[in-house]
Amino acid sequence: MDKSGKAYWQATLGLLTKILIIWFLVSFGAGILFAPMLNNFHLGGYPLGFWFAHQGAMYVFIALIFYYKKKMGDIDRQFDVHEE
Amino acid sequence: MDLQTTIYLVVGATFALYIGIAMWARAGTTSEFYVAGGGVPPVLNGMATAADWMSAASFISMAGLISNMGYGGGLFLMGWTGGYVLLAMLLAPYLRKFGKFTVPQFIGDRYYSKSASTVAVLCLLVASLTYIIGQMTGVGVAFSRFLGVSSEVGIYVGMGIVFLYAVFGGMKGITYTQVAQYIVLILAYTIPAIFISFQLTGNPIPQLGLGSSIVGQDVSLLSKLDQVVTELGFGKYTTSTAGSTLNMFVYTFSLMIGTAGLPHVIMRFFTVPTVAAARSSAGWALVFIAILYTTAPAVAAMAKTNLIRTITPGVIMSNADVYGKDSAIEYETRPDWMKRWEKTGLLKFQDKNGDGRIQYYNDKSKSEDFKKKAEEAGWKGNELEVNADIIVLANPEIALLPNWVIALVAAGGLAAALSTAAGLLMAISAAISHDLVKGVFAPDISEKGELLTGKIAMACSILVAGYLGLNPPGFAAGTVALAFGIAASSLFPAIMMGIFSKKMNREGAMAGMLSGLFVTLFYVFAHKGLFFIKGTDYLDLIGGANSFFGITPEAFGGVGAMVNFIVAFLVDKVTKEPPEHIQHLVESVRTPRGAKAVDGAH
Numbered sequence: 001m002d003k004s005g006k007a008y009w010q011a012t013l014g015l016l017t018k019i020l021i022i023w024f025l026v027s028f029g030a031g032i033l034f035a036p037m038l039n040n041f042h043l044g045g046y047p048l049g050f051w052f053a054h055q056g057a058m059y060v061f062i063a064l065i066f067y068y069k070k071k072m073g074d075i076d077r078q079f080d081v082h083e084e
Numbered sequence: 085m086d087l088q089t090t091i092y093l094v095v096g097a098t099f100a101l102y103i104g105i106a107m108w109a110r111a112g113t114t115s116e117f118y119v120a121g122g123g124v125p126p127v128l129n130g131m132a133t134a135a136d137w138m139s140a141a142s143f144i145s146m147a148g149l150i151s152n153m154g155y156g157g158g159l160f161l162m163g164w165t166g167g168y169v170l171l172a173m174l175l176a177p178y179l180r181k182f183g184k185f186t187v188p189q190f191i192g193d194r195y196y197s198k199s200a201s202t203v204a205v206l207c208l209l210v211a212s213l214t215y216i217i218g219q220m221t222g223v224g225v226a227f228s229r230f231l232g233v234s235s236e237v238g239i240y241v242g243m244g245i246v247f248l249y250a251v252f253g254g255m256k257g258i259t260y261t262q263v264a265q266y267i268v269l270i271l272a273y274t275i276p277a278i279f280i281s282f283q284l285t286g287n288p289i290p291q292l293g294l295g296s297s298i299v300g301q302d303v304s305l306l307s308k309l310d311q312v313v314t315e316l317g318f319g320k321y322t323t324s325t326a327g328s329t330l331n332m333f334v335y336t337f338s339l340m341i342g343t344a345g346l347p348h349v350i351m352r353f354f355t356v357p358t359v360a361a362a363r364s365s366a367g368w369a370l371v372f373i374a375i376l377y378t379t380a381p382a383v384a385a386m387a388k389t390n391l392i393r394t395i396t397p398g399v400i401m402s403n404a405d406v407y408g409k410d411s412a413i414e415y416e417t418r419p420d421w422m423k424r425w426e427k428t429g430l431l432k433f434q435d436k437n438g439d440g441r442i443q444y445y446n447d448k449s450k451s452e453d454f455k456k457k458a459e460e461a462g463w464k465g466n467e468l469e470v471n472a473d474i475i476v477l478a479n480p481e482i483a484l485l486p487n488w489v490i491a492l493v494a495a496g497g498l499a500a501a502l503s504t505a506a507g508l509l510m511a512i513s514a515a516i517s518h519d520l521v522k523g524v525f526a527p528d529i530s531e532k533g534e535l536l537t538g539k540i541a542m543a544c545s546i547l548v549a550g551y552l553g554l555n556p557p558g559f560a561a562g563t564v565a566l567a568f569g570i571a572a573s574s575l576f577p578a579i580m581m582g583i584f585s586k587k588m589n590r591e592g593a594m595a596g597m598l599s600g601l602f603v604t605l606f607y608v609f610a611h612k613g614l615f616f617i618k619g620t621d622y623l624d625l626i627g628g629a630n631s632f633f634g635i636t637p638e639a640f641g642g643v644g645a646m647v648n649f650i651v652a653f654l655v656d657k658v659t660k661e662p663p664e665h666i667q668h669l670v671e672s673v674r675t676p677r678g679a680k681a682v683d684g685a686h
């Protein structure tokens with residue numbers, strides 16, 4: 001792989017890592033591991049940990065995919081590997 | 085108009101619509117049959133993916149299970165949506181760039197081996213067939229209510245319709261039909277939820293209603309529900325986990341990576357025009373899926389509330405005593421919906437204490453305090469059995485909604501089951517006719533012969549799935565979860581390593597897939613019987629149920645995937661690295677430029 005190819009792949013992996021950390025934190029973190037603790041707080045009638053497991057994580061997932069799509073498009077153009 | 089006529093009318097009208105669309109968009113060539121010529125725009129593809137994805141398990145079964153499980157049911161919600169993040173980032177764009185139209189084709193080319201592709205076909209078949217068994221269970225429930233017959237007869241009718249439907253269309257027909265099915269199923273799911281949310285909380289948006297107070301009271305719906313179910317001996321709704329925290333963790337993980345490894349979902353991303361479109365298609369699919377998935381927890385909690393409200397009217401809306409003599413309704417005065425569901429055999433009443441009233445509670449509760457109270461109240465065991473799979477379909481009836489809403493839900497349930505069954509059958513038929521017969525056994529088979537082989541494969545799958553669906557290994561959603569575990573443990577790691585590791589070789593991938601599949605099936609069959617045939621389970625051999633750290637068979641795919649990764653890594657280390665041209669292939673898959681439309685040629 002040439003130099004810019006390597007840098008492109010590094011940039012891609014960096015973005016993926018960042019997104020996967022958030023992905024993990026909202027679902028496995030807030031929705032499962034820390035849910036009992038978060039349940040001490042409330043969001044309207046929702047205990048917060050319950051809310052993450054039954055609602056919140058899903059909203060964040062959607063945002064993550066569109067964020068990924070946008071950032072990935074930027075990286076493609078930066079390294080000039082986007083589709084014509 | 086009476087209810088039954090309305091149901092026939094609505095279901096009939098939606099069927100006419102799907103068949104009309106399928107005829108209009110009928111596939112002519114093999115490529116069109118499998119991938120719709122690569123020309124479906126992202127939003128529509130997202131909608132079709134959502135319909136394909138949301139099966140009887142999501143539509144009919146999931147909310148019912150959440151209703152029983154409470155907080156722990158969140159594993160379905162997070163698992164089946166979180167997988168899309170993985171799919172969008174780790175697989176979809178790269179597989180689209182790769183430009184072939186089945187998963188075994190990718191495995192075969194990337195691991196430069198027909199044997200690897202054959203192993204992938206095997207994994208795909210096991211996962212997809214298990215999935216269809218779950219669908220058939222759901223189809224049986226939907227048709228039994230719709231035609232007023234037993235659930236067995238419902239399954240036979242469903243088998244016939246699924247077959248006609250899948251053989252007819254092909255992928256292009258299916259894609260456009262699925263857009264229509266998505267619209268039907270999402271309306272069918274949200275409209276009753278809106279009505280019910282408004283009735284119970286005064287807030288028409290179910291996602292907000294679930295976090296609101298009960299109409300005319302100062303207490304939130306969830307804390308009221310927590311209180312009442314605890315009084316009835318069940319676990320507290322907002323905190324009861326599915327087994328241990330570890331099990332919930334692994335279960336969620338298994339569903340997530342299974343989502344990203346299921347061939348019929350991955351196949352959808354071959355049908356978009358560009359790599360960029362593959363990325364946004366996954367996002368759109370998740371938007372359309374989340375409309376249902378964020379409504380489901382509201383449906384679950386509100387159905388539970390309404391069920392208890394039906395049986396003990398005063399307990400929810402005012403503060404009547406759960407244990408009071410007159411709290412429960414008399415069996416003779418039960419509402420019509422109970423009578424209708426009794427006919428299907430999925431709702432049963434047995435007057436154990438002979439007082440003529442319906443006692444509904446958890447008679448397996450371990451709380452001494454609760455047992456004493458139940459005894460004092462003269463309860464002699466739970467008298468009402470409600471199959472979890474009927475909750476969603478019965479929900480609008482329980483809430484006494486108008487007939488057209490009930491009919492719409494029946495149509496929606498059928499749309500969900502049919503669209504997914506069709507998508508799965510496509511994946512099976514493509515794997516057998518394209519990857520196995522054309523790819524390995526008879527490379528010079530004609531295009532017509534290939535299509536025919538595919539259709540025969542579909543017919544056989546329906547028969548097997550229908551037979552096993554008569555004695556399902558669990559509720560629809562539970563059975564489907566097994567399918568995800570199988571996909572998670574076998575296909576996902578191989579595809580992912582094929583993209584993210586240039587050095588992964590064919591020996592590693594094949595050893596990984598086979599060992600992941602084997603340990604998962606070994607554990608699942610120990611609980612559910614060999615090939616899901618009742619009475620052939622061998623729990624003693626593994627030391628009792630859930631003996632591996634309390635992990636349930638549905639969750640075991642997560643462990644299987646880890647085994648897959650580790651075995652693949654170890655075998656890869658001691659065998660030859662892949663040839664130069666394969667490493668270049670991986671590099672080229674990683675950049676979007678130069679993506680061509682799929683052509684299906686080898």
